[in-house]
Amino acid sequence: MTTQQPPTTMRRWQIAAPGPFTSTNLTLATVPTPSEPLKPNQLLVRVAAAGINPADYKLPGLGLVAKAVVAFPKTPGMDFAGRAVAVGSGVADIQPGDAVLGRMDPLGAQGSLGEYVVADREGCAAIPGQVDFEQAGVVGTAALTAYQTIAPYVKEGDRVFINGGSGGTGTYGIQIAKALGCRVTVSCSTAKIELCKSLGADEIIDYKTSDVVGKLKEEGKVFSLVVDNVGNSPPDLYKASDDFLKPEGHFKFVGGAVSFAQVRSLVPSMFLPGFLGGARHKFEAFMTKNSHDDLSAVAAWMAEGRVRSVIDSSFGFEEADKAYERLKEGSAAGKIVVRVAEKV
Known part of the structure; x- marks a missing residue:
C-alpha cells in the first residue's frame, strides 16, 4: 500500500x-x-x-x-x-x-x-x-539503548547510577529511570549539572571536582543498577562496583572511548575470582536490539511529556x-x- x-x-x-x-x-x-x-x-x-x-x-x-x-x-x-x-x-x-x-x-x-x-x-x-x-x-539508538539497559532490571523505588548523564544515552536514561519510579544518581561535568537536574536526576556527582567511586562507596550497597555510558571511567568503576551495587544488582556496560589503562583495569576485574581481586558482579556488555515494542514505549512517554x-x-x-x-x-x-x- x-x-x-x-x-x-x-x-x-x-x-x-x-x-x-x-x-x-x-x-x-x-x-x-x-x-x-x-x-x-x-x-x-x-x-x-x-x-x-x-x-x-x-x-x-x-x-x-x-x-x-x-x-x-x-x-x-x-x-x-x-x-x-x-x-x-x-x-x-x-x-x-x-x-x-x-x-x-x-x-x-x-x-x-x-x-x-x-x-x-x-x-x-x-x-x-x-x-x-x-x-x-x-530516538532510535540512544533512547532504545537507555530503555533496554534500564527497564528490564529495575522496579519502582530502586536506585540507579548512570555514569555519563549528559550525553545522548544518558539524557534519555535519566528520564526513563524516573518514568519507571527510580531514584537516579548520575555523573557529569560541572557544565552539565543543570541539564541533568532539569531531566530529573536526584543526585549528581561532578566528576571534575569529586571522586566518583568514593562518593558511590559512601552510599553503600544500595544501587540495583549501574549503567556505564562512559567506558569504565574512572578506571576502577567496575572493580569497585561490589561496594555500591546490591548483591543481585547489574552492571551494564554501554561503552565509550576506552583507553588502554581502562582495559588494563577491566580485564582482571572481569576474569579473576573475587578473592584474587576480581569483581563479584557480572560484567554485562550491552548491544542494542531493534524492538518495535520498546520504541513504542518511549514514543508513548514522549507524548505524555515524561521523556524528551x-x-x-x-x-x-x-x-x-x-x-x-x-x-x-x-x-x-x-x-x-x-x-x-x-x-x-
Missing part, C-alpha cells in the same frame, strides 16, 4: 570505502530511489530528520574488519523519523501517511542519511501527533559532514540531528 509514487532518484550521503570520514570518503550522492517490492515486514519512509551516533564513523574506521561485515558504499546514520510512503503486506499497525520513528541496521549498507529508507517494522514505531520530527529523529530528546545542535542535510565534526568533538549535550527534509 502506498500514498504517492516517490521520485526515481534521491540524495544520500555515502562512505565510499572503509576508513575515516573525510571530504573525499563521505560525499552526498544522487542515487536511484528504492523501487524493489517491499517484503511483508518492511516500510518505505520519506525521512524528515536523522540522528547521528559515534558508531556511524567508528565502524567504517575499522578498516578491513569493516569491509568484512559491511557492504560499501555505505550510507551512515541509524536513527530517523519521517512519514511512511508504503508498507509491506505484513505491516498492520502503520499505514501510508503515518509519521514514524525508527532505527536502521548498523551493519546494513543503507543508513538513515538519505531522503528515503527501507526499514524493518521491528525497528519502527508510530510517532504520536504532538511529537515533532526532530525530537523523534534522534535533548538536542545539542541541528544541521541541514547538506551539512551532515559538519554534524559529524561536532559529534567527534565529544562534548555534545544530548543528541545531534540532521534535518533531511523540511516537509514530508
Whole structure:
C-alpha cells in the first residue's frame, strides 16, 4: 500500500570505502530511489530528520574488519523519523501517511542519511501527533539503548547510577529511570549539572571536582543498577562496583572511548575470582536490539511529556559532514540531528 509514487532518484550521503570520514570518503550522492517490492515486514519512509551516533564513523574506521561485515558504499546514520510512503503486506499497525520513528541496521549498507529508507517494522514505531520530527529523529539508538539497559532490571523505588548523564544515552536514561519510579544518581561535568537536574536526576556527582567511586562507596550497597555510558571511567568503576551495587544488582556496560589503562583495569576485574581481586558482579556488555515494542514505549512517554530528546545542535542535510565534526568533538549535550527534509 502506498500514498504517492516517490521520485526515481534521491540524495544520500555515502562512505565510499572503509576508513575515516573525510571530504573525499563521505560525499552526498544522487542515487536511484528504492523501487524493489517491499517484503511483508518492511516500510518505505520519506525521512524528515536523522540522528547521528559515534558508531556511524567508528565502524567504517575499522578498516578491513569493516569491509568484512559491511557492504560499501555505505550510507551512515541509524536513527530517523519521517512519514511512511508504503508498507509491506505484513505491516498492520502503520499505514501510508503515518509519521514514524525508527532505527536502521548498523551493519546494513543503507543508513538513515538519505531522503528515503527501507526499514524493518521491528525497528519502527508510530510517532504520536504532538511529537515533532526532530525530537523523534534522534530516538532510535540512544533512547532504545537507555530503555533496554534500564527497564528490564529495575522496579519502582530502586536506585540507579548512570555514569555519563549528559550525553545522548544518558539524557534519555535519566528520564526513563524516573518514568519507571527510580531514584537516579548520575555523573557529569560541572557544565552539565543543570541539564541533568532539569531531566530529573536526584543526585549528581561532578566528576571534575569529586571522586566518583568514593562518593558511590559512601552510599553503600544500595544501587540495583549501574549503567556505564562512559567506558569504565574512572578506571576502577567496575572493580569497585561490589561496594555500591546490591548483591543481585547489574552492571551494564554501554561503552565509550576506552583507553588502554581502562582495559588494563577491566580485564582482571572481569576474569579473576573475587578473592584474587576480581569483581563479584557480572560484567554485562550491552548491544542494542531493534524492538518495535520498546520504541513504542518511549514514543508513548514522549507524548505524555515524561521523556524528551535533548538536542545539542541541528544541521541541514547538506551539512551532515559538519554534524559529524561536532559529534567527534565529544562534548555534545544530548543528541545531534540532521534535518533531511523540511516537509514530508
